[in-house]
Amino acid sequence: MIRPSAALSHVDTFAAYLKERLPHHRSDTLRRLTEVLFGILQAESTLHRKIAVHIHRDATPSSILRLVARTFHETDLTPQDVTDVLLPLLPTGKLTFVLDRTNWKLGQRDLNLLVLGVALGDVVLPLMWKVLPHGGNSDMRVRMLLVGLLLKRLPARRWAVLIADREFVGQEWFSFLRARQIKRCIRIRENTVLDEDPARHYFQNLKPGEVRELLERVWVYGSWMRVVATFSPQGERLLVASDLSLWNTLTTYRLRWGIECAFSAMKTRGLNLEQTHMTQPDRLSRLFGLLSLALAWMVRVGAWRAGQQPISTKKHARPAISRASYGRELLCPALRWGKTTFYTYLDLLKSPFPAPERQKT
Known part of the structure; x- marks a missing residue:
């Protein structure tokens, strides 16, 4: 059973996290960005109508659809803003x-x-x-x-x-x-x-x-x-x-x-960037910024999950699933059903990635 109240509290919690990283942005703007980000993760799509389905608001479907469009048309989310959020994640x-x-x-x-x-x-x-x-x-x-x-x-x-x-x-x-x-x-x-x-x-x-x-x-x-x-x-x-x-x-x-793995996770094998109908550079840049945040979260959760349950390998010695997809399998249900595991995944996003293993020569 869907728990709208829990899902809404998750939105407010994540918006507060973004406010810590981006204090110069208005709280209502960051909340809309969070709603759209959660919608992208759950829909695995960048089409406005598919994102809107996953936004819990007491409004008509057409109003929610306009909210999604305004988020990309008017919100001043820059690459530097996204970098502000991601830099604390780096080892x-x-x-x-x-x-x-x-x-x-x-x-x-x-x-x-x-x-x-x-x-x-x-x-x-x-x-x-x-x-x-x-x-x-x-x-x-x-x-x-x-x-x-x-x-x-x-x-x-x-x-x-x-x-x-x-x-x-x-x-x-x-x-x-x-x-x-x-x-x-x-x-x-x-x-x-x-x-x-x-x-x-x-x-x-x-x-x-x-x-x-x-x-x-x-x-x-x-x-x-x-x-x-x-x-x-x-x-x-x-x-x-x-x-x-x-x-x-x-x-x-x-x-x-x-x-190439990152582009794949953001495009056809993941969040479907290529589905977007937006072509104006500033709007496309905002969408890519949100997808970058989503990718970071998926990979961070995937790395944590792989530490507990390693990803199996296929006969050709490649992983059976990418870390991004491995993380998305846990993250999306937590957002969709308002699970308490959301807070564990948010804590992961607040902590740095483990240092990459040294490449063997």
Whole structure:
């Protein structure tokens, strides 16, 4: 049996938690944000009409639907606000960051977000993002903006390394990171010039399963860097330029997959970001911010649950379920049925993630 009174008290409790993190926001605004956040988690959808079904208010369905729309149209929830909530969740010490894009289409319209997040085990938690006004690759200035904004909150001494795919290359970009003392682990294209020759010339005889490193650092996009090559699981030649050692380069670059897991949990295999019909950048940014909060909560509960009951592995040695889905299985019923376990899950959201295990080289 549904317990509306308990569900409503959960909304007020969570809104009070947000008020502690975001004191400059009005209490009624944070309560509406909480109602929509809970609706997204329960509906596993970003469609307004599906979110509205899970909001308990003494109002007509059309009024609740308008409330959901106003939350995205008018609420001033910025990426910096979301970062204020998420920073206390980060473990102490140096952190690994990942930069990537996620994009999809709504009709003929390109929806494209550049995301900078922190690696926490098998998932990357978004901390900064920017909705791009076009399809395709990001502009170098936008990348610098995201890194610069996060550096104001997390100084360079907290950055172990920045990981990025081969889209994120260029001399000005590499020099920007070096000047800010951020170590790089970035995939490069096969036609990238190393010293005077294309990178593919150095690794023409590379075989599947083989790992090869150039004996000396080479000049890559205006920097002396180490270049390591191997084959990806898809059979592509993988060239990575980094400021790390040979084996640390490869083990670190593998962490980039965590941002794909995060996008998957926020999109088709989780909260269905792609279902949204919103296309205006500010509204889409608010939605992504709420999904980032939801993802953090799901993963935090999932990590706690995995500590008590480890996730089983399949024959191919991969986990049978992601930590985000593992957490959502507990979190959603607690919100839907007003369970007292909600308070346990909220306490988890108030405490930092355990430090990620060190990667074996």
